[in-house]
Amino acid sequence: MPRGLRVFLIAIAVWIAFLSGTVLGIWVGGHYYRLSPLIALAPQSIRSFFFPGGSLLQLEGQIENILEEGYYKPVDKNSLENSAIDGMIKSLNDPYSEYLNPDAYRQFEDQTQGTFIGIGVTLEPKNGQLQIVSVIANSPAQEAGIKSGDLIVSVNGQSLAGKTPEEATTLIKGSAGTPVLLHIRRGNQEIDKSVVRKSLELPIVSDKMLMQNGKKIGYIRLEQFSSEAGEKVKGSLDKLVGEGAQGIILDLRDNGGGLLDEAVNVASDFIPGGTIVSVVGRDSNKQTYTASGDANASIPLVVLVNGYTASASEIVAGAIKDDGRGKLIGEKTFGKGVVQSLDLLPNGGAIKFTSGSYYTPKGININKIGIQPDIPAADDPNTPADEVVDRALAVLAP
Numbered sequence: 001m002p003r004g005l006r007v008f009l010i011a012i013a014v015w016i017a018f019l020s021g022t023v024l025g026i027w028v029g030g031h032y033y034r035l036s037p038l039i040a041l042a043p044q045s046i047r048s049f050f051f052p053g054g055s056l057l058q059l060e061g062q063i064e065n066i067l068e069e070g071y072y073k074p075v076d077k078n079s080l081e082n083s084a085i086d087g088m089i090k091s092l093n094d095p096y097s098e099y100l101n102p103d104a105y106r107q108f109e110d111q112t113q114g115t116f117i118g119i120g121v122t123l124e125p126k127n128g129q130l131q132i133v134s135v136i137a138n139s140p141a142q143e144a145g146i147k148s149g150d151l152i153v154s155v156n157g158q159s160l161a162g163k164t165p166e167e168a169t170t171l172i173k174g175s176a177g178t179p180v181l182l183h184i185r186r187g188n189q190e191i192d193k194s195v196v197r198k199s200l201e202l203p204i205v206s207d208k209m210l211m212q213n214g215k216k217i218g219y220i221r222l223e224q225f226s227s228e229a230g231e232k233v234k235g236s237l238d239k240l241v242g243e244g245a246q247g248i249i250l251d252l253r254d255n256g257g258g259l260l261d262e263a264v265n266v267a268s269d270f271i272p273g274g275t276i277v278s279v280v281g282r283d284s285n286k287q288t289y290t291a292s293g294d295a296n297a298s299i300p301l302v303v304l305v306n307g308y309t310a311s312a313s314e315i316v317a318g319a320i321k322d323d324g325r326g327k328l329i330g331e332k333t334f335g336k337g338v339v340q341s342l343d344l345l346p347n348g349g350a351i352k353f354t355s356g357s358y359y360t361p362k363g364i365n366i367n368k369i370g371i372q373p374d375i376p377a378a379d380d381p382n383t384p385a386d387e388v389v390d391r392a393l394a395v396l397a398p
Contacts, residue, residue, distance in 0.1 A: 060084070081347070090162075094354050095125035096340055098164035102348035107173060108166065118173045119180065119195045121146065122224065122256035123165040124310055124336065129153075130160050130168050133256040133308040133334065136200065136223060144195045148254045148308045151185040166352075173197065204229055207236035209243060210389075212397035218245035219389070222266065225258030225312040230265020237269055237296055247300040247396035249389065250316075253330060257311025260339055264289045267319040270326065272297040274361065276319045279339055281356035301326030302392045305373055310334035317371055318360035328373040329392050337367030 067075045086099040100108055110116040120139020123130045132150045135142050152160055155171040163171075172180055176199050184191045204226055210217045218240030222233060237248065250270075257263075260279075267276045272295040278288045305317050305328050314333050320326045341355035359365050377391040 082349070085345075085349070085351070089351060089353065092353070095164070096336075096338060097353040098166050098351075100166055100350045100352060104166050104170045105344075105348065105350045107170065108350075116173070117176050117199050118169070118197055119144075119146075120200055121172075123152065123168055124256055124334070125165065126151075130163065130165060133310055134223070134254040137206075139200060140195045140198055144193050146182070146184065146193060146195070147186070149186070150191075152182055153185050153190075154183040156181050157183075205232040205236050207240060209240060209245065210249075210393060212393040215246045215397040216244045217247045217249060217393055217396050218243075219249045219251065221251040222255055222313075224255060225262040225266065227259065227262070229258065229262040230269060233266050234269045234294075237299075241296065241299060245299070247302075249302055249304060249392045249396070250326075251304045251389075252309045252313040252317060253304050253306040253388070254308045255310070255313040256308065256334075257313050257336070260289075260312060260315070263312035263315040265292065267316045268292040268295055270295055270297070270301055271319060271323050274323065276361070277315045278359045278361075278363075279356040280359065285356075287356075297325070300396055302395055303328050304388055304392060305330040305333050305371065306379075306388075307331050307370075308334060311336045311339075314366060314371055315358060315360075318364065318366060321371065321374065322361040322364075327375060327395060328371065329375045329377050329395065330373050330388050331376065331378055332372050333366070333370040335366055335368045335370035337365045337369070 064075075064077065064080060067080065068077075082099070082101045086101075089097055089099045107116060119141040120136035121132045121141045122134040124133045125131075129151050132141075132146065132148055132152065135146055135148055152168060152172075154160055155168065158171060160168050160171075172182070174180060174197050176197055179194050179196050182193045182195060184193055204223055206221045206223075208219050210219050218237070220233060220236045220240070222229060233250075240248065260277075264276045268291040271291045272293070273291050276289050276291055278286055280286050301320070303317055303320055303326055305313070309317060309330075310333065314336065317328055317333060321328050337358055338354045339356050339358050340352050342350050342352050344350045357365050357367060375391065375395065377388045379386055379388045
């Protein structure tokens with residue numbers, strides 16, 4: 001046996017004997033990096049062989065030990081760990097990637113299921129700030145006069161500079177019946193709004209029948225792409241058609257998006273086959289999502305969009321436009337052409353990270369560009385009428 005190999009094997013044997021006799025006296029407490037002082041004693045070759053991540057483990061353990069023993073106040077270990085994970089995600093410099101601590105993840109789950117306690121707004125990063133892209137009907141936010149397009153500068157005096165949408169949402173949410181103070185920037189105005197939180201059940205889909213020139217036109221409003229959005233839109237569509245609707249208006253204005261699968265499901269309510277969206281990730285890996293069938297492919301359709309139609313809403317709008325299934329009416333959309341994946345963590349939290357760019361059926365990526373409507377139209381907030389709906393009615397029932 002070569003001398004070098006014999007020395008290496010002896011070193012391993014000595015290290016294993018030392019480790020087995022010492023680990024029993026270590027309080028691990030669920031934090032494996034508490035073994036980092038032992039790792040540091042091993043020769044570099046052994047550290048690399050047994051602990052390929054040893055350098056990181058060693059650094060994490062050293063920092064925690066230093067702060068626990070030397071910081072002038074008691075240290076919250078959970079806070080240290082959450083901040084370490086948060087720092088890793090923020091180092092990506094991606095406004096759509098974020099760490100959801102266990103509390104934030106529970107709130108995220110509630111919202112995707114359609115219920116939560118809060119004020120009723122959806123936030124998206126825009127030019128380094130947090131912009132309200134949708135305000136839920138009959139929510140505390142709407143009652144307080146908060147509007148889509150408002151920028152939230154601070155919550156209860158705490159600046160939102162550098163915060164992710166989920167971090168801001170965590171600050172805004174709280175117990176039902178308690179107030180939260182928002183400092184809002186609206187154009188050149190600085191506004192303070194005190195809003196009382198309450199339990200909200202999101203009205204995912206609402207519908208009604210409209211009349212135009214003797215024709216019945218069904219109107220479907222989709223608030224967000226949460227769980228069962230596609231099924232609920234299909235239910236409204238079938239109901240309105242059963243009541244004699246001769247055309248459909250799908251309103252995606254101020255809809256900030258949601259679940260990718262539900263975007264595919266909603267588009268599939270109207271598009272009978274073919275590609276809905278393609279997602280391209282690292283190394284050009286491509287995943288194509290196709291229509292799931294059971295569509296109403298014949299009823300005339302228009303889709304209403306504006307500058308706060310974002311993400312999953314743009315997937316639906318882009319698919320309908322590229323397919324020629326219907327006309328888009330309104331204003332250019334927000335321009336979020338990336339998708340996020342969500343991975344759960346052992347601590348009960350999760351990381352949400354950008355996993356790919358999405359492309360419309362014609363291969364267009366709309367990130368930071370948006371989708372232009374087929375027919376431009378804008379609502380005048382100073383009139384009681386909804387000019388965009390009126391324009392849609394004129395198209396469907398001239």
